Amino acid sequence: xxxNDGRSAVPVVKLTDITQVYGTGDAAVHALRGISLDxxxxxxxxxxxxxxxxxxxxxxxxxxxxxxxSGSYRLAGNDVKILEENQxxxxxxxxxGFVFQSFNLVPRMSALANVELPLVYGRVGRAERRxxxxxALDSVGLSSRANHQPQELSGGQQQRVAIARALVxxxxxxxxxxxxxxxxxxxTDEILDMFNHLALQGRTIIVITHEPHVAEQSHRIITLSDGxxxxxxxxxxxxxxxxxx
Amino acid sequence: MILSALRGITAxxxxxxxxxxxxxxxxxxxxxxxxxxxxxxxxxxxxxxQLGTNTLTVRPSGGGGAxxxxxxxxxxxxVGEQIQAxxxxxxxxxxxxxxxxxTVASTTASETSISVIGTTPAYFTxxxxxxxxxxxxxxxxxxxxxxxxxxxxxxxxxxxxxxxALGQQVTxxxxxxxxxxxxxxxxxxxxxxxxxxxxxxxxRIQASFTGYGAVxxxxxxxxxxxxxxxxxxxxxxILNQLLGITDTANEPYTIxxxxxxxxxxxxxxxxxxxxxxxxxxISLLVGGIGVTNVMLVSVTERTREIGIRKALGATRGAxxxxxxxxxxxxxxxxxxxxxxxxxxxxxxxxxGTQPVVLSYSIPLALGVSVGIGVFFGVYPAxxxxxxxxIQALRAI
Numbered sequence: 001x002x003x004n005d006g007r008s009a010v011p012v013v014k015l016t017d018i019t020q021v022y023g024t025g026d027a028a029v030h031a032l033r034g035i036s037l038d039x040x041x042x043x044x045x046x047x048x049x050x051x052x053x054x055x056x057x058x059x060x061x062x063x064x065x066x067x068x069x070s071g072s073y074r075l076a077g078n079d080v081k082i083l084e085e086n087q088x089x090x091x092x093x094x095x096x097g098f099v100f101q102s103f104n105l106v107p108r109m110s111a112l113a114n115v116e117l118p119l120v121y122g123r124v125g126r127a128e129r130r131x132x133x134x135x136a137l138d139s140v141g142l143s144s145r146a147n148h149q150p151q152e153l154s155g156g157q158q159q160r161v162a163i164a165r166a167l168v169x170x171x172x173x174x175x176x177x178x179x180x181x182x183x184x185x186x187x188t189d190e191i192l193d194m195f196n197h198l199a200l201q202g203r204t205i206i207v208i209t210h211e212p213h214v215a216e217q218s219h220r221i222i223t224l225s226d227g228x229x230x231x232x233x234x235x236x237x238x239x240x241x242x243x244x245x
Numbered sequence: 246m247i248l249s250a251l252r253g254i255t256a257x258x259x260x261x262x263x264x265x266x267x268x269x270x271x272x273x274x275x276x277x278x279x280x281x282x283x284x285x286x287x288x289x290x291x292x293x294x295q296l297g298t299n300t301l302t303v304r305p306s307g308g309g310g311a312x313x314x315x316x317x318x319x320x321x322x323x324v325g326e327q328i329q330a331x332x333x334x335x336x337x338x339x340x341x342x343x344x345x346x347x348t349v350a351s352t353t354a355s356e357t358s359i360s361v362i363g364t365t366p367a368y369f370t371x372x373x374x375x376x377x378x379x380x381x382x383x384x385x386x387x388x389x390x391x392x393x394x395x396x397x398x399x400x401x402x403x404x405x406x407x408x409x410a411l412g413q414q415v416t417x418x419x420x421x422x423x424x425x426x427x428x429x430x431x432x433x434x435x436x437x438x439x440x441x442x443x444x445x446x447x448x449r450i451q452a453s454f455t456g457y458g459a460v461x462x463x464x465x466x467x468x469x470x471x472x473x474x475x476x477x478x479x480x481x482x483i484l485n486q487l488l489g490i491t492d493t494a495n496e497p498y499t500i501x502x503x504x505x506x507x508x509x510x511x512x513x514x515x516x517x518x519x520x521x522x523x524x525x526x527i528s529l530l531v532g533g534i535g536v537t538n539v540m541l542v543s544v545t546e547r548t549r550e551i552g553i554r555k556a557l558g559a560t561r562g563a564x565x566x567x568x569x570x571x572x573x574x575x576x577x578x579x580x581x582x583x584x585x586x587x588x589x590x591x592x593x594x595x596x597g598t599q600p601v602v603l604s605y606s607i608p609l610a611l612g613v614s615v616g617i618g619v620f621f622g623v624y625p626a627x628x629x630x631x632x633x634x635i636q637a638l639r640a641i
Contacts, residue, residue, distance in 0.1 A: 060635050063556070065555075065556060065633070065635045065638070066634075066635050085560075085561060086560045086561070086562075089555065089558050089559065089560045090558065090560075092555075092557065092634075093558020098556050098557070100638075104549070104552075104553045104556075104638070105553075106553055106554070108252060109252065117554070117557050118557045118558055121554075121557060121558040121559050121560070121563060122558060165557070
C-alpha cells in the first residue's frame with residue numbers, strides 16, 4: 001500500500017474497454033463486451049448481475065487468473081497485459097488476495113500451513129512466515145484453530161481462514177467471488193462484518209455476488225448484464241464508514 | 246518441499262504403499278537376480294582359475310589293458326622330457342606327476358590315505374599350486390632325489406598342530422622326508438581336500454614307491470590361455486610319434502582340456518545372468534509404470550489444488566517441482582527398501598550357489614527406478630503446471 005500512498009490519484013484498478021471472447025467463429029462467446037472501470041484506493045465495490053452476465057469472467061481478469069482478449073488493465077498503475085506468466089504469478093502473489101465461494105483451502109494442510117502458502121511462494125523466510133500467518137489467523141479470530149485441517153472446520157471458519165490467507169501478503173486488492181455463497185446466514189453476517197471492518201481499515205475490496213443483501217453492504221454497486229456495465233451506483237450508508245475514508 | 250511431498254504421498258496411503266511395493270520388488274529383483282547369476286558365474290570362474298586355464302592333462306587310459314601300457318611303450322618321465330625337449334611352439338612346460346596314496350606320520354600324529362605326489366619344481370608355477378611359506382624343492386633336488394617335500398596346509402595342521410611344519414620331519418610310507426615349504430591355501434573343487442597333500446621330487450617318489458614306469462599324468466602348460474588348443478594338437482602328434490602309435494582313432498591316452506569345458510560353462514553362466522537381468526528389468530519397468538499411474542491419478546485428482554496454488558502465486562516451476570519431488574521421493578523410498586531387501590536376500594544361498602551382489606547393480610537399479618519415476622512424473626506434472634489457473638480452479 002505504501003506503493004500508492006504517494007500517488008493516491010492512481011486507481012488500484014483501471015479497466016479500459018476490456019473484452020473477453022472464448023472460442024472462435026460461430027461458436028465464439030463474448031463474455032465481456034467492453035468494460036471500462038476505475039476502482040480507487042480504499043473502495044469497497046460489489047459487482048452484481050445474473051448468471052452469464054460476465055461476473056466471473058471479470059473476476060478472472062481482475063485477479064490476473066486470465067488475460068483479457070483486448071483492452072487494457074492497469075493494476076496499481078502497472079499494465080498487466082504485457083506481463084508474462086511468471087510475472088503474473090508474482091502479481092497474484094503480492095498484489096491480490098483471493099476469497100472463493102468454495103473456500104479453496106488446500107486439503108490435508110493445517111489452517112496455519114494454508115495461510116503460510118502465499119508467503120512460501122513469495123519466498124518469505126520460515127520464521128517470519130509463521131509469525132505473519134499467526135497474526136493473520138488472529139485477526140480473523142481463529143488463532144486457536146491454527147493446527148486444524150480444513151475438513152475439521154465449519155464453513156464459516158474455513159472462509160475466515162481463506163480471508164486470513166488472502167490478507168497475509170497485505171495485497172493491494174482483495175477479490176472475493178461469491179464469498180458467502182456456501183454459508184448459512186449467521187456465517188454470512190460474520191464474513192460481511194469482516195469485510196466492513198477491512199473497508200474501514202482502508203482495504204480495497206471487490207466482491208462479486210448475486211445476493212442483493214451482500215451487495216448492499218458495499219459502498220458501490222456495479223451491475224453487469226451481457227458483458228456490459230448497465231449500472232454503477234454509489235451507496236450512502238446511514239452510519240457509513242466509507243464517507244470517513 | 247520435501248515435507249509437502251511427504252504430505253502428498255501420505256494423502257493416499259494404500260496407493261502409495263502399493264506403488265512403493267512395485268518399485269521395491271522391481272529394484273530388489275534386479276539386484277538379486279543379477280547377484281544369483283553373478284554368483285554362479287563366479288563359482289565356475291574360480292573353478293577355472295583353480296585348474297589353471299592354460300593347462301592340459303595327459304592321462305594314460307586303459308587302451309591296452311594295463312595302465313599306461315602301449316605295446317612296450319609307456320608314458321614315462323623320459324617321454325615328458327622328450328616332449329619338453331622338442332620345443333613345441335605352444336608348449337611352455339611339461340610337468341610329469343606320479344601319485345600314490347600313503348600313510349604320512351610325524352612324531353606325534355599319523356594320517357592314512359594321504360595323496361602323495363611326485364613332480365618337478367615347475368608344478369608350483371602352474372595354477373594355484375604356489376608356495377605360501379618356505380620354498381619349493383629345486384631341479385637339483387629332482388636330479389639328486391633328495392628327501393625334501395612340500396606339504397598342504399590341512400595336512401600340516403593335522404601333523405603339527407602345535408607349531409610350524411617347516412623344517413620338520415615326516416615319514417611317508419616309511420621314508421623320512423623334510424618339509425621345506427608349505428602350499429598356499431586352495432579352494433576345494435571336488436570331494437578331495439587339495440590341502441591334504443604332500444609333494445616331493447618325482448625321482449624320490451619313484452625311487453621309494455612307484456618305480457620308474459609310467460607316470461600318472463603329464464600336465465602340459467601352454468604358453469597362454471589362447472594357445473591351449475594348438476598345444477593340444479602338437480602334444481598329440483609328438484606323443485603318437487614317441488609312442489609309435491599308428492591307430493590314432495584308438496589312442497591309449499586322453500588329453501583333458503578342462504579349461505575349455507569350464508569356459509563353456511562360464512559363457513552359459515554369463516548369458517544366464519543377462520537373461521535374469523532382462524527379466525528383472527521388466528519387473529522394474531512395470532514398477533515404474535505403476536509410479537507413472539499414481540502420478541497421473543494424483544495430478545488429475547489434485548488439479549483444483551494446483552489451481553489454488555497458482556492463484557496464490559505459485560509459478561509453473563514451483564508446481565512442477567512439487568510433483569517431481571513427490572515422484573522422486575516415492576521411487577527413491579521404494580528403491581532403498583528394494584536394495585535393503587536384496588542385500589538381505591543375497592545372504593541366502595540360491596539353488597546351491599551363494600549370490601554375489603554386483604556393486605554396479607545397486608546404483609543402476611536405484612537410478613533407473615528414480616529415473617523412471619521422475620521421467621514419467623514429468624509429463625503429468627508439466628501438464629498440471631502449464632494449466633491456466635482458471636482451468637485448474639474449475640475442476641471439481
